[in-house]
Amino acid sequence: MAENSKIEWTDHTFNPWMGCTKVSPACDNCYAENLMDTRYGQVSWGAGQPRRRTTPSNWSKPRKWDRDAAKTGERPFVFCASLADVFDNEVDPEWRFDLFKLIEETPNLVWLLLTKRIGNVMKMTGGVLPINAAVGATMPNQFEYDRDRMKLAEVKREARPLFTFGSFEPMLGPIILDRNAPDWIIVGGESGQNARPLNIEWARSLKRQAAELGRVFNFKQVGGKAADKGGHELDGRTYFDRPQLIAA
Template sequence: MAENSAISWTRHTWNPWMGCTKVSPACDGCYAEALMDKRYGKVQWGHHPRVRTGTHTWNDPFRWQRQAEKDGDRPLVFCASLADIFDNQVPGDWRADAFDVMRRTPRLVYLLLTKRPQNIIRLAREAGGLPPNAAIGTTCEDQQRADINLPALKSAYWVTRPLFTFASFEPLLGPIHIPPGVMPHWIITGGETDQGSHRARPTHPGWFVSLRDQCAAAGVPFHHKQNGEFLPEDWLDKDGYQWQAGYACPKVHRFSDGTACIRVGKKQSGRKLDGVEHNAFPPLPVSVEEAHHG
C-alpha cells in the first residue's frame, strides 16, 4: 500500500489487512485509525472485523521482489502500518496467506512490528512458522511497556529465529532504560505527531539522548525517525533550526527539570537529534541462506 514509504526506516509498507484494537498509551494517537477510520471510513477501529486489502496490494511484494532481483538488494518492508501483524482478532488464514507471500519473496526483508509480542510464538506457529526473511519488533513507549514487551520479544526470538529483533520507541512518552539481557538488534526512536483530534504529547530530549547512548554503549544501530511536534527551546537557534517569526501561538511544555519544549510542528522539528541525524540500519545478509547458515 506504498510504493516507497515516507517512513525513514523502511523502503516499502505492505498492508495485507487494515484495522486494530488499542492496547496501550501509544495507541492513543493512532495515525492508522485517524486515516482509515476517522477520515476515510474504510474500517472500524476496535472490536470490529478487520478488512482484508485487495489483489493489487497483495501483488505488490512480487513486484518489489522482481525489482530487488534486478537491483541485487534487499529492501525493507514494514508489515503492517495500518494494522498489527500479530493481532489475535485477525483470521488465522489471513496471517498464513501473508506469511506465504513473504516466503515467496525472499529478497524482501519484512519488518513485523507489533504491540503484542506475547502473541508472536503462538500465532507464528499457527501460521506455519515465521518466514525466514522476517524480523520481529515491538513498540515500547515507556518503561512499563519496555519491561513487558522487550522480554517477550527476546523469548520469541529464541523460538521463531527471525533475521533480527528491533524495537520502536515511538511515540516515546517517558524515559526508558533497556533491561539487562533484552537489548534488540536495532532501535528506532520518534516523537508523537498530531493525529485528527489527538494532540501530540511532547518528548523530553533527554529520553531520546539516553536511548541513543544506550545503543552506542551496546554497539546497536540507532535510527531517529522524528522529533514530533515539539523541539527543546535551546535547540531553536542552533544546528540549522531557525525559529519562524510569527509562528502562530507556540505552545510551551515545561518538564519537571525545567526543560522547555515548544510546539513548532512536525515539519519544523525535523529529524535531527541535537543537530545530528541518526540513520543507522541493521546489517542485512545478502541472502536468507547466509543469515541462517552462516
C-alpha cells in the same frame, strides 16, 4: 533503491488488511484510526469490528518489489501493517497464513513485522518464522519495555528472526535498557494535532545506551504538530542507521 513509504526506517509499506484495537498508551492518538476510520471511513476501529483485507492488486505489489530487488541485488525493508497489526487476535488466521506465504515467496525483501502484541507471536507462528522476517515490538515507556522485552527476546531465541527491533515511538518517557534490548532501537516523538511532547534527553539517553549495548540506533523524528514532524535531527545529526544484512 525504490521507495514507496513515507516512514523513514523502511523502503516500502504494505498493508495486508486494515483495522485494529487500541491496546497501549502508544495507541491513544493512533494515526491509522484517524486516517482510515475517522477521516476516510474505510474500516471501524475497535474490538469486535471486522478487519478489512486489502485488494489482490495491493497484495501483488511485494512480488514486484521482490523482482526489482533481485535485479539490483538490494534488500529493501518492507514495513508490514502500518494500518493494522499482524498479530491481532481478531484477524482471520487464514489471512496471516497467506501473508507468511507471501513473505516466504519474496526472499529478496526484509519484512518488518512490528506489533503491540508481542506475546502473540510464538503461539500464532508456532515458533516458526520466514527466514526473511524481522520482528519488533512497540515499547513507548518503561512499563511496556519491562513487560515485553523478555517476550521479544524469546522470539529472537526460539523463532530466530533476521533481527529484532524496538519501536520507541511515540516515546512517552525515559527508558532504561538492559541486555535483552532488541537489535535495532528506533526512537521517535509523536506527531499530529494531539502530539505528546518528546523530551530530547530521553532520546539522547537511548542513543547512549544503544552504543553501550552494541545496538543499532535510528532516530526517526522529534515529533510535534508541525508538518515536518519536528525534524529528523538529534543534536544536529541524522541517525537513520539500519542493521547490516548479507545478500539473500
